[in-house]
Amino acid sequence: MTGWSVRVPASSANIGAGFDVLGLALTLHAEVGIGEPPAGGRTAEPTHPATIAFRQAGGDGDVWVRSPIPIGRGMGFSGAVRVGGAAAAAVQRLGAEALDDQVVLAEVCGVAAELEGHADNVAPSVYGGVVVCADDHVQPVPLGLDPAIVVWVPDGTTTSTDRSRSTLAAEVTRADAVFNLGRVATFVAACAAGDVDALRLATEDRLHQPTRLVEVPETAGALEAALDAGAWAAWLSGSGPTMAAMCDPADAARIAAALPDTGHTKHLAIDHRGVTHQP
Template sequence: MLKVRVPASTSNLGPGLDCLGLALKLYRTFEVSPGGPPAPEGDLVVQGLCEAFRRAGRKAPEVSVRWEGEVPVARGLGSSAAARVAGLMAGNGLLGEPFSKEELLDMAAELEGHPDNAAPALLGGLVVAVRTEGGVVWVRMDPPDGLFVALAVPEFSLDTERARKLLPGLVALKDAVYNISRAALLVAALAEGRCELLREATKDRLHQPYREPLVPGFGEVCRAALDAGACGVALSGAGPSVVALCFDDGWKVARAMADAWERSGVRAEPMALEPDRKGARYV
C-alpha cells in the first residue's frame, strides 16, 4: 500500500494559459493498494498508475483507491491533475521508482493534455512549463515570501472540456501580444515580489472573456477582490473558482469575493491559502 499526498493548484493566473501554475496548501491524500476491490473504470489515479507501468513495459496490477482531502472537483483547482499525479507516483513507487520527476511530469502532461496544473502538483511552487516534441521543459520558482492566494470557490462546477470548447481557434495578433507581454510581466513581478504590477499582469484576452459567460458574477467578484486589497485577480484554471493574489489580508479578500458572489445569487466558500513549496510526496 502506498499513500501519496498531492497539492491543489491554480493555473493560468490570467495570461499564462496552459503553461503557468502555482501549487497551494490544499491537499488530497490518495491510498493505493494492490488487490482489494478494483477502482472503477476511468479512475484517474488508475490511469496514472497504468501509464507508469506501461512506460516501464510491465502489466499494471489491479488496485483499490481511497482518498481523502479538501480539493474540490471541477472547480478549477487541479483535481484531475492531482489524481493523475498521485497515480503516477504510486505506480512509480510500486515499480521501485525507475522514473525521475521530469519523466513523471512528461507522462502527466501527456495524460492531462497540458502541464499547467500537473507541474505545480508534482513539483510544488510556481512553475512555468511548456510541452515540446522532446517532452516538457520547465522552470520552477519559489513564490515570493508573504504571498497569499485568496479564493472564492462557488457551489457549482464547470467541466474543463466544456470551457475549452468555447475558446477560438485563431486570435488577433494584438490579443496575442497583449497576453505574451502580461505573462512575461507576471512571472517577473512574482519573481521580484512586485505587488503593484500584478493588477496589470493578471489581465487576459485569450480565454477569460470567452469563459466568463459560464461564470455568473465573475466581473463583480473580480472587482470586489481588487477593492478589498488584492494585487491581482483571475479565473482559476478554466473556472469557476476565482483566485486573487495578495500580500496582505487574504481572508479579507476571500470573504469579499464570496460576498460578491452571494449578491449574484451564488453561494461560494472563501479560502485564503499559502503556496505549497514541496509538491506531491509519499506519506
Template sequence: MSMAFLSRPVVVRVPATSANLGPGFDALGLALTLYDEVEAQVTAGGVRVEVSGEGEGDLPADETHLVVRAMRRAFAVLGGQPPGLALRCRNRIPQARGLGSSSAAIVAGIVLARALTEGGAERMDDAAALVLADEIEGHPDNVAPCLLGGFTIAWTGDGGAAAVRREPSPDIRPVLFVPEERGLTEVARAALPKTVPHGDAAFNAGRAALLVHALDGDPGALFAATADRLHQDYRAEGMAGTADLVASLRAEGVPAVVSGAGPSVLAFGVGAWTPRPVAGWRVLPLDVDLTGARLELD
C-alpha cells in the first residue's frame, strides 16, 4: 500500500476526561472542557518535540514521547512511516491526576497520524482508531470520551474496544478538584482486590445503570447513582486527601467521586450548590465537551 503524507502542519485539540464516574469502573467516561493542543508536521528526518504548559521540562522530547509513540503505531496500521516528525504540544490537562492525560496523548497521536496521511480517514475510521487507542492505553474508559466527546459507555469484545456515545443533560455541571500531588494508575490498580463480594458487584451494576439514566436527563438521581463499592474504598488508604474530600462533599449532598484512578475529584453541581475553595486543590468548574478530538488544518 503506497503512502503519501501532507506537507502542511495539522493541529488537534483533545479533551480531558474523567473515567469510572463512581460505579462505572473501566466502562464509563466523560469528556470535559479542558484541552491539550498538539501541532504536528511531517519533516525530512528526525523527531523534534516541544512541550509547553503541563509537563514542560518533564516530558521527553524524542521518540519516547507518548504522542510520538501513538503516531508511530497509527502510521504502522496505515501502511508506513514518514521520514521525520515535528511536534508542538500545548498542554493544559494536569499530568498523573486521573484526568486522562495519557489517553489525550494517545488519541492526539492517532488522530494526527490519520490526518497527516493521504486518505487516512478512509483507512482508519473512528471505530478502528478506538480499537488502536485501547490497545495502547490498556482500557477504553478514557480514550472513548476523548475521541468521541460527551458521555461514553465503553467495553472490549472479540473485535477490540467499542463505545456508545451519549450527550448528557445540559443541566450537568462538572467541577474538578485537582490536588498538587500526583498519582499513578498502576499504583491505584495494584490496590484493588482480585475478587469482590457478589453483593458489591450487584450494587455497582444497579448504580451504573442508574447513572446512565441520571446523566441522560435526571440530575436529581446523581447522588445515588454515583455511589461505588468496587474501587474507591480500596484505594482510599493511598489517597487519604482524595477520600476525605469525596466524603466531605457527599456529606453535603454533592455527587462526588474519584476521577479515574485519582487523585483528582469530580463533583456534579446540583441545585444552588457552588463549589468552595479547598486548600491545596485547584477548583475548576467546567462543562461537558461534546466534540471530542477536534482536528484543525493550519
C-alpha cells in the first residue's frame, strides 16, 4: 500500500469537571500518511510525536503529517498525531480495513495513551463522539443532542500541559471530590437525555479550571462571555488556553461574535467517526 493516509479529529479534553476523564472529538482534522506528502504536508522528523507512535506501533519507513490543529492550545494536537501515527502503523501492517476492528482501535488507543500520558486526550480522536475514560476502559457516551462547538483561541498564547499540571493540588477535599463527581455524572446523563438546561451546571469544576484560569484571564473572560451569550456550557479545553463552548448550532455565530477580539474563533461540531483510513 502506498499513497494513503489516516484522518484524525482534534479533541477537547478535561470537559468541565471531567479532569482526565471526559473528552470529545472535534471536526478539525490532522492527517498522517505514507508516501509523497501532499500540499501542506511534510515528512515528520524522527522526534515528531507521529513518528514515535508509528514506530511504537510497529510501523516501517517514514510518515508525513498535515494538520490545521493549533499546537499548544488545548485542542489535542499531540494526541491526534500520535493516534494518527499508531493508526497508520496498523493500516500498514493489517490493511485498509484495520480501523474497522475494535481490537485494533483499542491497540491504537493504548499506544497513543501510553505516549500521551492521558487517555482522555487520545480516546476521542480514536473513537469519535464524547467518551469517558477510566484507566484503560473507554466508554462512549450516547448523545441525545448534536451541538455546535465554538472554540475561542487566544492570539499569541500557548500552554504547556506539563507545567499546567504541576500547578494543580495533589490532594482535594471530600467536598470538592463530591462536587465534581456529581457534575460529571450530570454531564453524561444530560448528554444522553439531550437535556441542554443541565449542561451549564454539569461543566462546573473545582479541581483544575479555577487554578488554570487564573493564568489565562482572557480565557476566563471568554468563557463567561460565551455563557452570557447563551451557550449551553463552556469550559477550558484541555489545559488551555483555548475555551470551548457547546451551543445550539443556530446560535453559534452570535455566540462567536460575543467573544473577545483578542483571539479567534472556530465554528466546529462533534466528530462522530474518529480515526479513519483515507485511500
